[in-house]
Amino acid sequence: MAWLLLLAWLSACGGGARDGGAMHIEQALFRTEPGAGWEPPPELPLSVQDMGGWAQVPLPHARARSLAEGSASLQAPPDVAWYRLTLPASLPAQDLFLYLPRWQTIGVVAVYVDGRMVYRSRGSRVWNSFNRPLWLPLGSGTGGSSAAPHTVWVRMASQQGVGGAISSAWVGTEQALLWRYNLRSFVQNDLISQTGAAFLVIGLFSLAVGLVRRREPIYLLFFAVSVTCVLRNLHYVVDDHPPPVPDDWFGWVSVNALGWSMVSIFAFALRVHRKRMPRLAWGIAALVVLCAVLTLPVPLLLPHVHAILPAVYIVLTALTAVVAVSGLWASWQARSGEGMVLFAWFSLNVPAAVHDLLLQNYRFNIERVYLAPYLSIGLFAIFLAIVYRRYLGAIHAVEFVNAGLESRLAARERELTASHEQLRALERQQTLAAERQRLMQDMHDGIGSSLMSALRMVEHGQASTADTALVLKDCIDDLKLAIDSLSPADADLLAMLAALRFRLAPRLKAAGITLTWSVQDLPPLPWLDPQAALHVLRILQEVLTNLLKHSQATAIDLATEVRPGDANEGGVVVRIRDNGHAFVPTASAPPATPAGQGLANVRHRAQALGGHCQWAAWEGGGEFRLWLPLERAVN
Structure with a gap:
């Protein structure tokens, strides 16, 4: 005011x-x-x-x-x-x-x-x-x-x-x-141009917000209102420099920007009072588009815009009255205070448009000022207040939701912490139970079986002192392997092989067999846990034991190598080569025989590790190869 x-x-x-x-x-x-x-x-x-x-x-x-x-x-x-x-x-x-x-x-x-x-x-x-x-x-x-x-x-x-x-x-x-x-x-000039520049800057900020928050078109509509209002008021601040576009096109933009701004304002108001008026909205849009098409400065269509400006302004003034009345009615029906204030101010455009139209046609004192640009300033201030309130409301809503989420998250974290502690305790119990079960199974299948065989031989008078000593040595080797499998290998196969060498070297030396060590650095095997380590040790123990018993070899060479390839094809190879009688088993040895049962156990353990094994002959004796993957699929 x-x-x-x-x-x-x-x-x-x-x-x-x-x-x-x-x-x-x-x-x-x-x-x-x-x-x-x-x-x-x-x-x-x-x-x-x-x-x-x-x-x-x-x-x-x-x-x-x-x-x-x-x-x-x-x-x-x-x-x-x-x-x-x-x-x-x-x-x-x-x-x-x-x-x-x-x-x-x-x-x-x-x-x-x-x-x-x-x-x-x-x-x-x-x-x-x-x-x-x-x-x-x-x-x-x-x-x-x-x-x-x-x-x-x-x-x-x-x-x-x-x-x-x-x-x-x-x-x-x-x-x-x-x-x-x-x-x-x-x-008349500076106030209009300065406020227009400020509105355009705020509109660009609203555009940036609208592009991020696409579900809230009110920000994009605010940008459209700012642009159309600036375009509408451009002709009030023109100076002695000609417009950057031809006169006819500049006039077309200046005149039709009034209709474009009404469409933007009406669409903005629909978001404010949330009252659906599809027929009126489409009618206003169609009339504005028709006016824009009919006033295009093209030959043979209509006289140039500046020659029919008064008639165009009369039509747009009538349309302004329709938009104002419909907006006030819709805002009253929706009990929207923001909509009432917006269209109460917008309705002032009707007498202002009549005043400016009469002033433009020299019906009033020419020293009066045009009122439309100043009403645009007030209208834009109302728009800014509405968007600002919506923005603050959105921030408060987000803060309220965040506070609720934080409290629920804290409660959920406490529940998850308690559940995690319970799961850790249960996991420790399951790990201990599984390890206990594994040790019991290994002792039953290895040491227990050997001791029971020795006991029967002694009870029936079939065991000599040498046989008894051999059985006891096997039991001790099994016990040492179980102990070695419990040592942390840290996925290092070479460290585990070194421990096996330390355990078996005295026995091999006592048998007159020379053990050579031809290993090279190997990549870590992440899957090499105690159970997998025991499988590898028992495979190698079975192979070396068979060499001691049957090959009559005097030299054994243990070597390692890396097979290149990706995670699924690459792997490491443990090779044991001797100079004794070569042992090349058939596709499947009879499981009823001890040899058949031992070979089946070796193959079964290799498959459990995701690898495979192979016996072959070479010109100097026999050879055994165990291939192990770099990574193993989790069952």
């Missing part, structure tokens, strides 16, 4: 005829110049200096504008009007300035001082500096009884049928007039 009061004050602020070193000129002489062209001459024409044909008119003064003109007016010569302002001799003898609050027409304006042109409007004839006050230096004052008064002529060349208007003029010193010029320039 403060801005509306300021605008009303500016509209009524005319001051007296004299205001401390400034003169308010409210009368002028007026005449037309038939047959003149668009371009103003550098010097005042003699025909204009002639006193004939001049008529005194009050300032502000306007020439009537028709509602719409045909395309023929675009190629017709202009209507040229002249205004003659005579400066009184009582002005102070200082540098004087001319301050003109507003002029408006579609055409070219030039100002002459004492017959010499000092100003000419530049850029576009259509989108010119109509909303910018004019400030011109006139030179030294005319004080003194013998000085001739200065005379200012204003030449206005206008497109036929569109008319033109000029405000009253002020002449005086810079100190007396500059504050008026600065205040009106700020309100």
